[in-house]
Amino acid sequence: MRYVEEFRDPKAAKALLAEIARVTDEIGATKAKPVHIMEICGGHTHAIFRYGLDRLTPEGVEFIHGPGCPVCVLPMARVDECVQIAEQPDVIFTTFGDAMRVPGTKKSLLQAKADGADIRMVYSPLDALELARRNPDKEVVFFGLGFETTTPSTALSIQQAAAEGLTNFSVFCNHITVPPPIKVLLDDPHMVLDGFVGPGHVSMVIGTHPYDFIPEDYGKPIVVAGFEPLDLLQSVLMVLRQIRDGRAEVENQYSRVVPEHGNPVSIAAMEDVYEKRPSFAWRGLGEIDESGLRIRDKYAAFDTEAKMGIGYGAEVAREVEEPEGCACSQVMTGRIKPTGCPQYGTGCTPEMPLGALMVSSEGACAAYYQYGQRRPVETAE
Amino acid sequence: MCLGIPGQIVEITDETRLMAMADVSGVKREVSIAPVLGAGMKPADVIGEYALIHVGFAMALIDEHEAAETLKALEGLGEAQETLDAMAEGAKALEGQA
Numbered sequence A: 001m002r003y004v005e006e007f008r009d010p011k012a013a014k015a016l017l018a019e020i021a022r023v024t025d026e027i028g029a030t031k032a033k034p035v036h037i038m039e040i041c042g043g044h045t046h047a048i049f050r051y052g053l054d055r056l057t058p059e060g061v062e063f064i065h066g067p068g069c070p071v072c073v074l075p076m077a078r079v080d081e082c083v084q085i086a087e088q089p090d091v092i093f094t095t096f097g098d099a100m101r102v103p104g105t106k107k108s109l110l111q112a113k114a115d116g117a118d119i120r121m122v123y124s125p126l127d128a129l130e131l132a133r134r135n136p137d138k139e140v141v142f143f144g145l146g147f148e149t150t151t152p153s154t155a156l157s158i159q160q161a162a163a164e165g166l167t168n169f170s171v172f173c174n175h176i177t178v179p180p181p182i183k184v185l186l187d188d189p190h191m192v193l194d195g196f197v198g199p200g201h202v203s204m205v206i207g208t209h210p211y212d213f214i215p216e217d218y219g220k221p222i223v224v225a226g227f228e229p230l231d232l233l234q235s236v237l238m239v240l241r242q243i244r245d246g247r248a249e250v251e252n253q254y255s256r257v258v259p260e261h262g263n264p265v266s267i268a269a270m271e272d273v274y275e276k277r278p279s280f281a282w283r284g285l286g287e288i289d290e291s292g293l294r295i296r297d298k299y300a301a302f303d304t305e306a307k308m309g310i311g312y313g314a315e316v317a318r319e320v321e322e323p324e325g326c327a328c329s330q331v332m333t334g335r336i337k338p339t340g341c342p343q344y345g346t347g348c349t350p351e352m353p354l355g356a357l358m359v360s361s362e363g364a365c366a367a368y369y370q371y372g373q374r375r376p377v378e379t380a381e
Numbered sequence B: 001m002c003l004g005i006p007g008q009i010v011e012i013t014d015e016t017r018l019m020a021m022a023d024v025s026g027v028k029r030e031v032s033i034a035p036v037l038g039a040g041m042k043p044a045d046v047i048g049e050y051a052l053i054h055v056g057f058a059m060a061l062i063d064e065h066e067a068a069e070t071l072k073a074l075e076g077l078g079e080a081q082e083t084l085d086a087m088a089e090g091a092k093a094l095e096g097q098a
C-alpha cells in the first residue's frame, strides 16, 4: 500500500485510490488492456502530472490528454497574423501572457516585441479596453484566445466598448469551443476512449448539457470535474463506476461551482456577440466544423479581422505546415506520449519550444517535462 | 489563464459598468461583476461575497471555504502566483511598454 503525503487530505486520497483500484479490477482492466480516460482540460493535465495521479492510479487506467489547452491548439498561421497585426504602426497589441512564446513560422510574439512591436501582456480584456480609452490615437487590438471560460469576457468587453462608442478597440477573435473537437476524436477510428473527465470551468459557463451527445450518441460516460487533486480522483472513480455498471451519463462532480445550465449572463453575451464559423483550424487536429467563433456583423467595428482584412477576414485563411520533426498532432490525438516525439527534451524544451504543447504548463509535453523526472510523494507502508 | 482565482468583492467602483474592487490574495484588482449578477440582483448585493475570477470577470459566486480550498489548489499548481504576476503585468501595460 502506498500513500500520498502531499495531498491536503491524504486519508481521503488513499481511500479514493483504493476504491479506484477495486473498480478497475472489477472492470478487468489491466496494463495490457487498460481503460482510456481522456481529461479534456489542460488545467487537469497539469494537475494530473503535478500530483503524479497517472502513477498513483492503477496501471489499468490510462490517461489520454485532451485538446483543452488553448495555446496548444493555436495554429502557426494565427500566430503569424498576430505578429503581422502587432507590427503595424499605431497598433498596441494586447494578449494574455500565455500566448507570447507560441512559435509562429518566423517568430513568436515575444520575438516581435523584442524587435520593437508594441505588444503588451494584459491580465484581462478590460486592461485592453482601458488602454484604448487612454490612447485614442492608437488602435488597441486584443487577442481573443481561449475556450468558453474566457470567451464571455471578450464578449462583455466588446459590448462595453460599443456602449461607450470606442472606435479604436477591436478583438482578433480566435475563440474556440470544447465540444466539436471531442466529437472529432470520438469519430476517429484510431482513438480508443472509454470515458471523459470534463472541464469544470468551461462548464461553469456553458453548463453540463453541451456534453449530452457524448453518452447519447457515443455511449461514453463523462464526469465534469473540479481541478483539486481530490476532485480529479473522485471524478475518475465516477467514470470508472459508470463503465463498470454499463452506464453512460453526464455527471457533475463539481456541482459546487458548476450549475446545470451554466452562467446565463455569459451565455447571453456570447450569443449576442459571436456566431459560429463554418470551420476553424486547430493545430494538430486540422479544420473542425463549427469549432470556432467569429464576431457578428453588427459588431464589425470591433472585429480586427473585418477592420484589417486579416485571418478569416481575408479571402482565405492561411494555412501553414507544422514545423519539421514535430509530433504535436500525434501527441494531441493520444497516438504517442510526449516522450515518443524525437524533439522532446532536445529540439523542444519549455525554454525553447518547437511545438505549442511545450509552451504552457497546461500542454501535455510541458507537463511531462516539468514533472516527468519526478516521482509522486509516496512511501511504502 | 483558464483556471481563474478566488477573490472577495470589497466595494463597487462603477455602478453603470458593473465594476467592483476585488481582494485577490491581498492584491486589489478591479473586476467586472456582470456575470454574477442574477436577475433582480443589485451590485451592492455581492459586496463581501467570494467569487471565482477569470481574466478580470467574476464568473461564479462561491462560499468562503470553497474560496480557501481553491486558492490552496492553485498554489499547489503554481497558478496563484502566475495569476498575480499577470495582474501586475496588466497594470504595467497600462502605463507604457510592458
Ligand code: SF4
Pocket: A325, A326, A327, A328, A329, A331, A338, A341, A342, A343, A344, A345, A348, A354, A355, A356, A357, A358, A365
Ligand atoms: S516535444 Fe515539442 S515538438 Fe514534440 S510533440 Fe511535444 S511540443 Fe510538439
